[in-house]
Amino acid sequence: MYDSVLGLHSYWAYATLGLLLIATLNAFGGLSSKRVFTPKDRQISMIALIFSHIQLLLGFVLYFVSPYFETAKQAGMGAVMKDSTLRLYLVEHPLINIIAIALITIGWSKHKKTEDNQAKFKKIGYMYAIALVLLLSRIPWSAWFN
Template sequence: MNATLQALHSYWAYLVFIILVIATINALFKLFGGKEFSAFDFRISLFTLIVSHLQLLIGVVLFFAGDYLGIIKETGMGEVMKNASLRDKIIEHPTTMIIAIALITIGYSKHKKKLTSKPKFKMLAIFYTLALVLIIAKIPWQTWLA
């Protein structure tokens, strides 16, 4: 089951990344282009929210299904923090991705409260871009490009 979850988490990440890039570019172009907010814009931002939350759920299940808490218990948090690989897998990657998904959620929620197109795109552009930067920073590239 752990291998299946890991594969699902890895492949679903490609979808999250592609959709987030599309939604971010869409929001930026339409913000600076002065375009009107359409049903497509709503759908792409909602789809980004949904796929990112599903990725978070898969990641949380994978985290607790894995033996990460056992590793912390056995070696101690000090040793985990000294080991770059363990620190990335147990602390940095999950924390950064949770923050990124929180930013996506905040951006989506804030854009719904705006009444005109420019503020809607502004909220999506700011929060989705920040989330994209965090995700790019903590993607395990050695795994992705292998």
């Protein structure tokens, strides 16, 4: 089960990051061109939101079926914090990614509460961009490209 969920989590991450990048660029493009926020803009942002939430759910499943989780249960959190690999997979990656998904959700929620087109683009653009940077900062790159 672990390998299946890991593979799905990894491949879904490519789609999620791509869609977040598209949604962010779309928002900043709309902001710079001062265009009207259209249903297409809403749809792009919503698809990125949905993909990121599915990625989070896959991450939760992966976290609890991971051999790293079993190691943490046996060794304790003190040992996890001393080992950089365990700390990345069990603390840093999940925590930062939960924060990033929360920012995406906040950006989406705030855009719905405003009527101004530029404010909609701004709220989505900045929150999605910060989330994208956070997500990229905690990807275990060495394991991802193997």
